[in-house]
Amino acid sequence: MLLICLAVIVLDGYDVIVYGATLPALLAYPEWALTPATVGLIGSVSTIAGIIVTLPAGYLVDRFGPRRVLLIATAVFSLGTLACGVAPSVEIFIVARFVVGLGLKPIVPACIVLVLEYAPVARKVFFGNATQTGWSIGGIIASACAVVLVPAFGFRPSYILGGVLLVVVFPFMLRYLPESLTYLARTGRVAEARAVAAQYSVDIEPLLAVDRTEPTGGRWDSLKIVLSRRYLRATIVFSVVSFLGFLLAYGIGTWLPAIMVKMGYPLGASISFLVALNMGNVVGILVAGRLADRYGPRATLAWSMLIAAVIFAVLSIAMPQVALYALIAAAGFGAQGTSVLLLTYTGTYYPTSARGTALGFVVGIAGFGAIAGPIVGGLVAGSTLAPAWNFYIFAAVAVLAGLSILLVPNHRAPGGEPAPVTGPALAEALAADIQGDAEQRDGSTPR
Template identity: 40%
Template sequence: MPSVPPVLDRTPPSVLLLCLACMTLEGYDVIAFGAALPFLLADQAWNVSVAQAGVLGSLTPVGMLVGAIGVGLLTDRLGRRRLVLLSAAVFSLAMLLCAAAPGVPAFAVGRLLVGLGVGGVLPSIAALVYEYSAPGRRNLNAALAFAGVGVGGALAALVSGAYGPQFGFRVVYLVGGAAALVVLPAALRFLPESLIHLRSRGRTDDALRWADRLGLDRDLATGPADDDGADPGRGRLRLLFSARYRATTILFGLATFLSLLVLFGLYTWLPQLMRSAGYELGSALSFLVVLNIGTAVGPLVVGRIADRIGSRRATAGSFLLAVVGIAVLSQPLPAGLLHAAVVLAGVGTVGTQILINVFVASRYPVRARATAIGTALSVGRLGGIVGPVYGALLVGAELPITALFLAFAAPALVGAIVVAAVPRGDGAPAGRGVRQVHGTTS
């Protein structure tokens, strides 16, 4: 019977705050494209078409795919901390490149590099939050940290609405790149390394120093390095596609694909869709602000519910919230009801992806969690690549506004079905919420 490592009983506030700050940078940088898109399309010097905008919008998910593939494998070997810092630096510098780009080619390179950095930071942040959370708060803490995506996205829309009319699309990227000057020095000093990673590399002294700095039980720094007793030489990818985990890995990849298709499609094209529905530019951007408020606040509630009822039902329910919210947007309703629908859509897009990350982490042993998250995100990035092009095709086809929104809602409905089909882990009974089973949650 393998020894069981001590259980964390509280979350260090500094870890959660720094992960939130990094995700706020990430959210701003990803959503900046959709926020600035109306001004980019209006820029006569570049004369970007709708089809070109769809391709440019897909470059960030392409970079995220490359980053997720590379870092999803490297983070378990090299550590979360260094990769978070490096990835955040890459996407912040890339934002400054977008701001200074003399033309579309340089801008395209910048958006690709933004994705590369974002794809690197996501698996590491998700794994750090999971590790430094008490078992009963993992979904809530993930929602708190990943609320930064919504906060950053709302800030991008606000900056675009306030300064875009005067300064054009470049100002949105300049502000996003400059914000890293505040966040990165703090993360460099205070963001800890994974204690599990340090133990597995025999760096007990470093693990003890971090445990002392964070006020944690020193046993967390000296406990067993592996939680499942598996052969440490066995490849992580081989484990993910072994008979035990193969169906789970495939379904998580498909669920993430559908989630990110809806997320990137909606984030890229929502302001333009609302303009097609007859709203002025300022009002259309306000919907993007509200969407991101929903992504920041809503998942906190959903995350807490997930800690009580389990990730499966909460994730499927979040997909269904996206279906309802997006479908309602297709109707000519009063502004208050439409804003409420946008909030639901926000909860059901980023909220769903947050819950999927935790759901993935709950189904694999510690040593493979970041790899599992990175693998799911790698497949999912294909959905992120398809989403903006999918939206461009729909907008370019000049379909009725109802058909446009329903076309975005359909993948979310399929996503709910896929999540419901994920096999149960370690024989956990239905309806029992989150519990510890051999070091993983069920």
């Protein structure tokens, strides 16, 4: 099951990076005569579609089960990706990107819900992150394929390959993807839930023990939990930080090759920087998962974002290409890996009956950041500003995200109010955060 979710998110990550990897070829395609501002807007089309569908999809994951949502989303996604590769006009290409977005965005909430249910309790964050390394693996595949295919054949083969891979994975999903244990139990299929749990060696009893402090059984109860007084502050902070994180991920993922070309590097080397970016993501995501299980996801997120900000600022300085590859790989975790950890953190923060809705809400808001990233990059690329200004902007966003995540309530003070982050300095706040989060590293619901 974990491998199937990993494979689906690999293809998700492939699509996130394939547009950026093929962007120079799209700009150079004479039949369409695209400008930097135009390709920036096109890069946001799939994200606009995702915003439309993500929040309803998150609710549907809780209401009808993640398996059904994941199958439908993958089918839609594969058809849209294939259509991008054969689009006869820019208008058809835009429509195909919109269809891709409709299928792409529900994948993450559905996969995270499944993984967090079937993962060992003490390592939920690690397994949630490990599955989402698929984003970076998919980005590496997209970048590596683009290095070979784009200079010789243009942008079309990269999209066709992505669509074909999706078609190959789909039959395995039909055969081997299990349903959510919580969904099975909630719909009265307890015997089936126990059988599936036994098959995957999962202790189902905690899932069957309903938390009586939360509303249950109503059609809109999952949404009520996410927006309740108990969780509202966390929901707002998760949404803001995910907006900033996705702005970074989509901005740097879309524009890195074009930025590096403008800074004087050849096209092949510039696309290769995407490979370094995503290899850094893979390693960073796994390391962060272990750190988050040990010290807490909030402290891990804050430190990672702040370190990434320093790296982005340094990337504006000319340096040997070997050092540049190393720094881009290190920046990869801050640009995209922290968005992965944030989603896993969100999934572990809420009750199982509201995880899909919470993730849908947060990813839906994050979609606006994913729209803003390519647009901001396009505006800077089309202006008279130096390419280094992209890195300055990304550094500022990373600082803001790293400080904002500290506002997530770590525990409840007496009387039910969120305990504020205390300490006269950031270092003290982070130290207190590590100590507090370590007490909750099993992913239990905050009290």
